[in-house]
Amino acid sequence: MSETLIKLAELDKSFDGPAGKVTVLKNINLEIERGELLAVIGKSGSGKSTLLSIIGLLDNATSGSYELCDTDVCSLSHYQTSILRNQNIGWVFQNFNLVPELSVLKNVELPLKYNKNVKKTDYKTIALKQLERVGLSDKQNNFPEQLSGGQQQRVAIARALVSNPDVLLCDEPTGNLDSENAAQIVDLLLTLNAAGSTVLIVTHNESLAQQCDRTIEIKDGMIV
Numbered sequence: 001m002s003e004t005l006i007k008l009a010e011l012d013k014s015f016d017g018p019a020g021k022v023t024v025l026k027n028i029n030l031e032i033e034r035g036e037l038l039a040v041i042g043k044s045g046s047g048k049s050t051l052l053s054i055i056g057l058l059d060n061a062t063s064g065s066y067e068l069c070d071t072d073v074c075s076l077s078h079y080q081t082s083i084l085r086n087q088n089i090g091w092v093f094q095n096f097n098l099v100p101e102l103s104v105l106k107n108v109e110l111p112l113k114y115n116k117n118v119k120k121t122d123y124k125t126i127a128l129k130q131l132e133r134v135g136l137s138d139k140q141n142n143f144p145e146q147l148s149g150g151q152q153q154r155v156a157i158a159r160a161l162v163s164n165p166d167v168l169l170c171d172e173p174t175g176n177l178d179s180e181n182a183a184q185i186v187d188l189l190l191t192l193n194a195a196g197s198t199v200l201i202v203t204h205n206e207s208l209a210q211q212c213d214r215t216i217e218i219k220d221g222m223i224v
């Protein structure tokens, strides 16, 4: 049976710019089912990353409603939002965003430190399990700069998975990769989705978008 994981209704987002208020998202209505693989496409500046930031609880909508796992996100305190974000959202960015001073293993362990329910003595086992899933347990003691771009992105995906999030949000995950590494990342995201993860991908990669269950296009801040 399907279950709605994310529900946005009549959502607007505007920013205060030097020339006044700029509306970036307009009347967004979107429901995403658990287990779905969704591509978000659209021209540069259309509002894709802004939409992902709101879904990922990094930013607030200006108006409208957002329910994540049946929780009305708008009614939560700052602290409650941070817990929901840490436990329910996995982020994958175009530029990997790994911490250069930390080993691969320590990078993957990082989100666990913000989860009071996880014991410190379990960090390594949990992180290694995710590194195995992305095929990089042999690189656990390396540092990010010693890895290829594709390998760094796989570490970032392992880190995103370590809290067992409800949804994986990927903002142009193949944008900085050559075609071979990009194809590996696409395969990995498809495999994770087949194993049950809900995955949202902002992408300019047409072949990736075509392999998703559904594609939405944003144009001038609206879903078209």
Ligand SMILES: Nc1ncnc2c1ncn2[C@@H]1O[C@H](COP(=O)(O)OP(=O)(O)OP(=O)(O)O)[C@@H](O)[C@H]1O
Pocket: 015, 016, 017, 022, 024, 042, 043, 044, 045, 046, 047, 048, 049, 050, 051
């Ligand atoms: N913090 C902000 N303050 C003001 N304007 C912003 C802010 N963040 C985004 N914008 C504006 O919102 C619009 C949408 O930006 P967004 O980053 O969501 O686009 P995008 O679709 O992700 O583009 P790209 O494909 O280039 O990544 C742009 O016009 C941008 O300038």
Ligand SMILES: [Mg+2]
Pocket: 048, 049, 050, 171
């Ligand atoms: Mg963007």
